[in-house]
Amino acid sequence: xxxxxxxxQELQEIIDNAExxxxxxxxxxxxxxxxxxxxxxxxxxxxxxxxxxxxxxSHSFFVNQTEEFxxxxxxxxxxxxxxxNYTHKLMADLEAKGKCIGVVTQNIDGLHQKAGSKKVxxxxxxxxxxxxxxxxxxxxxxxxxxxxxxxxxxxxxxxxKPDVVLYExxxxxxxxxxxxxxxxxxxxxxxxxxxxxxxxxxxxxxxxRGDKLVLINRDVTPYDSNADLLIQASFSDxxxxxxV
Ligand code: APR
Numbered sequence: 472x473x474x475x476x477x478x479x480q481e482l483q484e485i486i487d488n489a490e491x492x493x494x495x496x497x498x499x500x501x502x503x504x505x506x507x508x509x510x511x512x513x514x515x516x517x518x519x520x521x522x523x524x525x526x527x528x529s530h531s532f533f534v535n536q537t538e539e540f541x542x543x544x545x546x547x548x549x550x551x552x553x554x555x556n557y558t559h560k561l562m563a564d565l566e567a568k569g570k571c572i573g574v575v576t577q578n579i580d581g582l583h584q585k586a587g588s589k590k591v592x593x594x595x596x597x598x599x600x601x602x603x604x605x606x607x608x609x610x611x612x613x614x615x616x617x618x619x620x621x622x623x624x625x626x627x628x629x630x631x632k633p634d635v636v637l638y639e640x641x642x643x644x645x646x647x648x649x650x651x652x653x654x655x656x657x658x659x660x661x662x663x664x665x666x667x668x669x670x671x672x673x674x675x676x677x678x679x680r681g682d683k684l685v686l687i688n689r690d691v692t693p694y695d696s697n698a699d700l701l702i703q704a705s706f707s708d709x710x711x712x713x714x715v
Contacts, residue, residue, distance in 0.1 A: 475704055475708065475709075479713070482700060482702065483714065485659055485685060486715075490658055491658045492565060492657060492659045493661070493679075494571065494660075494661050494663060495654070495663070496562075496576045496578060496583070497665025498514075498577070498664060498665070500556075500558045500582075500663050500706065501578055501664075504554055504555060504559075504582055505553055506553050506580055509666075520543065521539075524547075526638075527539070528540075528544070528548075528638060529638035529639050530639040530640050537621050538621055541615075541622065545616055548598060551613065553580060555583070555586030556582075557706070557711055558706045559582050559583055559585070562583065564715040566588055566589060568715060572590060573650070573653035575592045576592065576594065577594050579595050579633075580598065581597050581599045592649050594636070594647065594650060594672045595635060595636040596643075597634055598615075600633070600634035601634060603624035603630070604632050605624060605627050605630070606627045606629055610622065615631065642672070651678055654675055659682065659683045659684075660676065660681060660683075661686075662684070662685065662687070662688070662694070662698075663688070664706070666688075666690065666692055667693055667694050668692075673694075683700065684697060685701075686700070688703065689704065690703075691703070
């Protein structure tokens, strides 16, 4: 049996014995659905643009260079035909079995809910929700994707903004507190597909007080040494071998 097989067996035992699992996810769980992550070698932040992508997805860039923001956003951050993969489905299945009490995600793609997860804390918002900045009217992601140039409100002509936390913006207090409560009451925290370098999101994992902290990620993270079980592998080599 390889050391990876031994780790997968240990992960299976942790899941079987767990009562209140919280998953903490990042862009790495959606790469198997065809959505690039940010910091892997083939990630968004390694692609060449006129500006660093982290500059583009910022509040000041949205305000001052709105047309350029939407060109990048529609092209690179709206993957509306993406489907959930086996990693999303594992979490939804464990919730349906009453073992998962929540998914805390940095992702904005809505794939956890599309897979069937009900208790999802979207720390960075969602591309599926867009609002007029003047009258508050709701617009779906399709409207944004199909709009020419800058999406405008059909009612008042106001600028529409995605319900996504951009750099320089704060996180939603209610979602942050909900995520914190879930992590604090978990007996198992499983961190998946995140480089854990963006705060305050990455800081939430420090509130875990339970029995087992599992970290599954292809690349190293600053939190690896805190894991009771560290699996440095691709999800395709791990998740399909687990039984719910
Ligand atoms: N299997 C296992 N790990 C994977 C896979 C995979 N198939 N694909 C990617 N990963 C891992 C990479 O090794 C990487 O460490 O997922 C991690 C993704 O890290 P990032 O690209 O930094 O994504 P994330 O941590 O979610 O970024 C956090 O940064 O720009 C902001 O708001 C944005 O929410 C995002 C935040």
